[in-house]
Every structure is written in structure tokens, then in C-alpha cells.
Amino acid sequence: MKQHPEICPRCESNGPEALSHSPVEGAWTVFHCPTCFFTWRSTEPDFITDPKKYNPNFKFSPADMANFGVMPAIPELKTKG
Numbered sequence: 001m002k003q004h005p006e007i008c009p010r011c012e013s014n015g016p017e018a019l020s021h022s023p024v025e026g027a028w029t030v031f032h033c034p035t036c037f038f039t040w041r042s043t044e045p046d047f048i049t050d051p052k053k054y055n056p057n058f059k060f061s062p063a064d065m066a067n068f069g070v071m072p073a074i075p076e077l078k079t080k081g
């Protein structure tokens, strides 16, 4: 079984947490990043679990999160008259 990760594969923040454990002890663990909310299972391929191999096009820093758009976009309020 893989060790508890030091950093999040996506945003590289410290402190991923164990979110869930397999019913059969030691088969897998689901980890969760409290910073960017990325969630991954320990048995996923290394391009998901390893920060060095995670697709750089999908990575971001926690500072970038302040500039994320709202999805779906909220339309302007309609006004009468």
C-alpha cells in the first residue's frame, strides 16, 4: 500500500487527508486535499497520484483559486422596464 502523500498532486499544498479506507484493510485509501478539494484513490495511476507526473495543464497554485470563474456563470439580474 502506498504511503500517506506529503503534498496534493494537483496544487502541491501540504496536508492531504485520508478521506476513506477500503473495506478490506490496506487495499486502498482515498485522499483529499483540503485546499483545492482534489480527491484521489491511492491505487490510481501515478499520473494522478504523483505530483511530478500529474498533467501540468491541470495543475494550479492555491493563489490561482481566487481568480477562478464561477461555473456555471450567473447571469445578470433582469430588471423591469
Ligand SMILES: [Zn+2]
Pocket: 008, 009, 010, 011, 012, 013, 033, 034, 035, 036, 037, 038
Ligand atoms: Zn490540492
